[in-house]
Amino acid sequence: MHELYVSPSGDDAGPGTSQRPLATLTRARDLIRDLVRDPARDPIRDPDGGPARDPARIPARAPERDAPVVVHLLPGTHRLTETFELTEADSGVTYRGGDGGETVVSGGRPITGWDLRDGVWLAEVGDLETRGLRVGGREAGRAAIDGLPGTAVRTATGYVTDSAEPRNWGNPADVEFVLRGVYPWTEARLGVAAVEADGEATVVTMTQPAFGWAVELYNSVVPWEGGGESYGPGLPTRVENGTGFLTEPGTFVLDTSRPGRHVLRYRPRPGEDPGRTEAVASALETLVRVTGAHDVTFEGVTFADATWLRPNRPEGFLHYHGTGYYDGGPIEKVSFGEGAWVTVPAESLTIPANVVFEDAVRVTVEGCRFTRLGATALRFSGGTDVLVRGSVFEDVRGGGLTVTGSRRVRIENNLVHDIGLEYSGSPGLAVAGGEECTIAHNQVNDVPHCGIVVGPGRSTRVLRNLVFNTLKVLADGGGIYLSGPQGGSHDDGAVIRGNVVRDTLTPYNFALYTDYGAAWVTVEGNVVQRADNTAVLRVSPPLENVVLRGNLWDAAPVGWDDPPPGVTVEGDVVAADEADFASRAAGVVALAGLEAGHAHLRDGLPKDGRRT
Known part of the structure; x- marks a missing residue:
């Protein structure tokens, strides 16, 4: 085994031994690259160093190393001033922290x-x-302050209020409006361009193109109780980052x-x-980016102190759903029966991640912590054979973990809580466009919208997770939310089994939510308690080949006694009372959530899930 040591108090001119560690991850990476280029001269084992080989002699594809490489990140804060980039040339390396203390990779x-x-x-x-x-x-x-002071109305370019307070906010270009509930599942962020007096009134001009986009994007008609008509953004629910606040x-x-x-x-x-x-x-927006590498492991590392600056831009943050936001382009009108319709982006972008793996193969992230991050914490796109295990995602402004277009992914025994602190549509865990992805034995709690999200894919398994205190901010979601086609038969469809979903908080929610044309889905042996609605079976586009089997509910799912075509209900049970529910649920509850070997992740969390 080749070993390198890196310490915040190290020296990049040193050999990288345990007694004379390097100072930066970048220097360690470059020494490892030299090892690949010239295996005969191992710079890790040669404390005297020496000149590197002529770059012209480096092969186009790096050969495999003759032994594993481990980079020991010694305890302390390893500060990054630029993104730590790994490529195919950096394959076959384990980055290991937490030896005798916390190892923090910080973009602060x-x-x-x-x-x-x-x-x-x-x-x-x-x-x-x-x-x-x-x-x-x-x-x-x-x-911040709550809302726009005074009596205010929206105009073609922003807002007018009879209050003079906005004139004391400070630099208008620093101020940001938050619009929660533009749709029940949406929270937008728009910048201010100018604040000016107009007699006794105050005119607030909003930044373009964001405000114009918002007028075009957010329009809906919901002609039933609790609905109504809405055209463009309303008044802000919160105003942030003014010196007067x-x-x-x-x-x-x-x-x-x-x-x-x-x-x-x-x-x-x-x-x-x-x-x-x-x-x-x-300060940094991306801490680590791994592209096209294979056999890369991060163990026992805390990733912290990153940001995401998109809402500061003139385009703002035109949130639509989940981690998706509008960036201009066509807008579509979607009808869903009884005269109801909503306008949506034809295409949307996705909130990025602060730690990113793209097209990486045989990747392990184990025993890590993701905290104080400004976007989605961790994202995998493409790639195959991924394991994320025993890690904690907490105090994150975006989502916890997102996987798109990847194969054979296991997400197991992780703790996800208190995420979506700034982007309230963000889910705890999400997979979409993948194949053979498994989400098992995780605990997801205290999130602003959905706990676990499954988009279209094939052979997805959501097994024995504990999900509670979801939809704390926005509505129309689920503790576990699934949409779109999931395969071509029940053999390769999605399975949602043995999960405990409780305390789905905001009104207009469904604890187990199969939505928007979900097909080839088996929902069996789950336990649902204390939700505004337990499940919904009539959606648009309709569900196809969805089976509910042997689930336990404390209240009947909407329409379960008369399921629509495409939905089968077999042996589900509604408990007679709390005692009956507790007795029937005990076996499933005992097996859901973190397994015994990972129960320590909850240390410091009281029973309601929040960290002290």
Whole structure:
């Protein structure tokens, strides 16, 4: 085995031994590449180094190494100033952390040199853009107010209010409107361009093209109780990042009014001192990107302190559903019966991830932690033979883990909680377009929308997961949500088995939700408790070849006594009362969620799921 050691206090001029470790992941990667190029001269074993081979002699395809390579990431914070990139040439390497302490791979930038003015800390940070700040080990929130002050109406270019308060917000271009519930499953973010007085009124002009796109995108008619007509964005539910909002301790604002001389403002919590309290701003958008590599493993590593800056742009964040958002282009009108319709993007983009694997083969991510991240935490696209096990996803602004177009993926014994903190449509775990993907024995709790999402695919298995406290913010989703065709028969279709789904919170939800033309799906042996609705069987496009078998409910699924064509209900049971439910559910509950060898991941989580 070839071994390299990397320490935050190391030296890249050293040999990378345990006694003289390197300082950066990049230097370790480059030394390993040299090893592949010239196996006869092993730079890892040669402390004296020496000149590299002529690049012209490097083969187009790197040969296999004669032994595994392990890079030991020693405890401490390994700060990245650029994305750590791995390609096919970097195959066959294990990056191992957590030996005697936490190993953090961070995209954060320490903030120092604070001035104190009127109880607020100020630091000039150059051209830094960020949406996340951690002070004294705790997350700081973006300063905000609830809604647009005064009596306000929407106009062709923004809003008008009879309140003068917006004139004191600070630099208008820094301010962002949050529009929750444009659709029940949607939360958009739009920037402000200008704030001007018009007599006693205040005119708020919104950034283009985002506002114009929003007017075109968000239109619907739902002609039944609880519905109505909606055309374009309504009033904001929250307004963020104005210097005039900085009243609550533990909040911050980034002031970009002077190009290249941005100022970070922070109102401290009691006991915090600008000279002694560490402050770290999330700076990088992508921490790690692995493209086309094979046999790559990350073990015991914490990935932290990354951001995502798309909402800051003139295009804004025109959220539609899940992790999808609109970026211009055609808009379609979708009808779903009884005169109801909604306009949707013909195509959408997906919130990116801070740790990315593309077309990678035989990848393992085990015992890792993903936290303080500004987008989706981890994403696999393409590739095959992937294992994500025993990892924790928490305090993430986007989703936990997304898999698209991959084969033979296992996601097992992971803890996912408190994600979607900024992008509320984000699911805990999601797979789509894949084949032979298995999601088993995970715990997913305290998420703003769906817990587990399965898009179209083949041979997907969702087995013995514990999912609770979902749909805490947005509506029209499920603890487990599945849509689209899942195969060509029940032999290669989707199986949803042995899961416990409880406490699906927001009204207008379905704990087990088969939706939008789901086909070749078997839903069996699951337990559902305390949901606004347990399941729905009549959707548009209709369900086909969907079987519900032997599930236990504390309330009857909508329409289960008269299922539509394409749906079969066999042996499902509605419990008579709580005692009956507990007795019947005990066997399934005992096997769902984290297995015994991974129960330690819940350490520090009280029974309601949230970390202390």
